[in-house]
Amino acid sequence: MIFVGIIGTHYPFYKAIILMLEFIVIIEVVKMISEFIKKKRLRMRYVIDVFIIFLTRDVIILTTHPNKDHKEILFLLLVIFVFFLFRILSVQFSPAHSKRKKAQTKF
Numbered sequence: 001m002i003f004v005g006i007i008g009t010h011y012p013f014y015k016a017i018i019l020m021l022e023f024i025v026i027i028e029v030v031k032m033i034s035e036f037i038k039k040k041r042l043r044m045r046y047v048i049d050v051f052i053i054f055l056t057r058d059v060i061i062l063t064t065h066p067n068k069d070h071k072e073i074l075f076l077l078l079v080i081f082v083f084f085l086f087r088i089l090s091v092q093f094s095p096a097h098s099k100r101k102k103a104q105t106k107f
Helices: 002-008 013-039 044-064 070-092 095-106
Strands: none
16 A cells, blocks of 8 residues: 555655665564563564665665765675674574474473
8 A cells, every 4th residue: 555655656666665665664663662562672683674674775775876886885785794694693593492492302
């Protein structure tokens, strides 16, 4: 529905993508806040997801800019890659994952 609204306003395609990524960032932040309110803890995975989506949005903005700075784009892509590594590590070494491993080794 949001996509139809963006297309209906005749935004350029890159602007529509940027607006959708901003919407996804807002959804992730709301999900992070609601889980913090319910469970009184914050998952590292959600925080990293927000950063990855926000940096992807910045990369798209920079690549569509007429005066592109290729070094800045490459730097942001490197930072996104590092955040992906952090996300993999945060899932791999999460407390829930280690509890499952302990439960499997007992049997």
